[in-house]
Amino acid sequence: MAVQTVASTTDSTVDLGPAAALSCRECGHRVPLGPVFACEECFGPLEIAYDFSAYDTEELRKQIEAGPANIWRYAPLLPVPADVATKPNINPGWTQLVKADNLARELGVTGGLYVKDDSGNPTHSFKDRVVAQALEAARAFGFTTLSCSSTGNLAGAVGAAAARAGFRSCVFIPHDLEQGKVVMAAVYGGELVGIEGNYDDVNRFCSELIGDPAGEGWGFVNVNLRPYYAEGSKTLAYEICEQLGWQLPDQLVVPIASGSQLTKIDKGLQELIKLGLVEDKPYKIFGAQAEGCSPVSTAYKAGHDVVRPQKPNTIAKSLAIGNPADGPYVLDIARRTGGAVEDVTDEQVVDAIKILARTEGIFAETAGGVTVGVTKKLIENGLLDPTKTTVVLNTGDGLKTLDAVAGTGLTATIRPNLDSFREAGLA
């Protein structure tokens, strides 16, 4: 990928609220806010540096609690202008934290088990959180086109957000994607471009486009807007703690695709501690992968610091990133917090989807099957303490991965009379 290291639209008057600068995660080098994602010194990933110094803890808490029932209640902690809630955006977040007592009984958890159910977002995946952030950055930088490469959830989130905000959208996908996924992305009416090639070819082409004049005015949500985009995942940490009554959970089980979500959830928890919004105490973060794409889990178990890329082969397509950019950071967080990284087979994923639906009425996409399945496995192998408060993430919706549970069907077929009903043993 061609690395763009110099901001093309840097502007010191950009208003992104408390965001003060971009800072390199590796070397700490700071640059002004702009549509850049890699450090000019060391090529490390840039992330947002904030100025939270003016905040009074109790005033901030009050402001948040009086805010809207979406991620903008946390505007003071995000790279967005203070009046963000008045701008056209899809306003995701404040999704249900379900107290999962039936699932807890099934898994033997006694310390309190919760499912953070992000299928309640506007396009029914956590991607709405990150795209909503990227959209605000795109607006601040004067971009007029919102773009991404995708094979699923991201395409819908970008299409919907661009439509709402009056941006042009142009989403790139492999040309031979399943028809259902094409429809879900195409319905928002933006450009939906099929690339003759596989997903790697699509990504390579997008990087080429960013460096070309043809890509001027284009915000690629997960490339040149990535530092802003990624911050959206912090809102999961904020919401979980606020919904627990401003408390840290003891344990979190988070899916790993690129690893960005897990690292930003940790960042969000650390911010809440530093701001005094929650009491400091130890928490453990567990990463969850599918066996068919488990580069981070494999590295974790081998005790490696480096993640060796894999060729994905799993039904959990929304997690199927074989070379996860934030893999090393995930390893670091899992080890530092006393968590772990674990993986489950596709069969276990399907079983876990059914367990969650049967016990809690939540129909998760395959990624939710991964986290529930991994939670079960972590309890069985003694790595997750069932007597502690545990939060499991469901990041997407079962309606988008119906094929995974296609074997589910009628429990009985009867004739329309009571005799037939009784014969079937249903009375």
Added chain:
Amino acid sequence: MAVQTVASTTDSTVDLGPAAALSCRECGHRVPLGPVFACEECFGPLEIAYDFSAYDTEELRKQIEAGPANIWRYAPLLPVPADVATKPNINPGWTQLVKADNLARELGVTGGLYVKDDSGNPTHSFKDRVVAQALEAARAFGFTTLSCSSTGNLAGAVGAAAARAGFRSCVFIPHDLEQGKVVMAAVYGGELVGIEGNYDDVNRFCSELIGDPAGEGWGFVNVNLRPYYAEGSKTLAYEICEQLGWQLPDQLVVPIASGSQLTKIDKGLQELIKLGLVEDKPYKIFGAQAEGCSPVSTAYKAGHDVVRPQKPNTIAKSLAIGNPADGPYVLDIARRTGGAVEDVTDEQVVDAIKILARTEGIFAETAGGVTVGVTKKLIENGLLDPTKTTVVLNTGDGLKTLDAVAGTGLTATIRPNLDSFREAGLA
């Protein structure tokens, strides 16, 4: 249908909050709260009579505003116990009221256009609202099985709610339903029984079951629990007004299936006026149907008070009730408020789904295409005033009716290079 007129489980100690009795909509005859739905005097439909006499307007408003971000914030106005929010339920509601400025421009609305987007509910349709009420009634009456006949949204809502609350569920569907719909209903793990026959046969069988000992302990959400179930639609009226800053909209466009939703929205608005929570002013309610199932629209246009049944033939399957029980009440409300009832063709439904997705990033099911399409038509024929505040309901999710927009697809296919990108005119 065998009409069950006497409560089998009437119990004066049942705690359903402000619900005081059941009252016949036709003759006013009152009976104690119980699992009955038809008047023993005149066979008219029973509905909930409340005792709101103890409420102070401003205290009530404060209590609501401090409540949870779901329908239970309105517990003081619903047939549920005061502590309902602490019980296991799917907790729907408080869905987004989207200020639809792009759609307004497209349709020429200048007075403020809003979409109440109920695709944000747990199983992504408004049915979660009514099923959540029915579940509380089932709990109060000591039922242990939640049941319904369905061909779609209701099956999922019942399956999910029963799972969450630890009820057995048993859902009856025609045995030859499309596989996708079967999966969506089956995943929650309850009994899913295929009936050899059409939807009428399924309904007939359910009525038979209610009158039989085999159906003892069974709550059919939309039959013997119907008076409670139907009240869930009032929450749409409450939320719309609160989200508008405790104001009545000037105009509402509501889909018509059985007509129950529209009549209960009117009931909810009237309650808010009587309680002083909104200022009294005229509002108009418009009903929306698909041409292929337009018994109420046909009666409205012909000036009839009676609705003649039709055999449905439309892609808007969730509205395809050919003999709508509340049809006459809908006619009365449309005429009394100065609204109207209109219908659109399946082609217009599909167009409207695309318009809503393109302008607002909301992917509606076919029922949402009906309301948006009817809104467009009502403006064109001068029946809906574009200078007034208008709220349009989207009651379901496009992911459940993907077939309707299956023609949507790629806007271009290119090779993975910039030359091909430029040739396609995408730069």
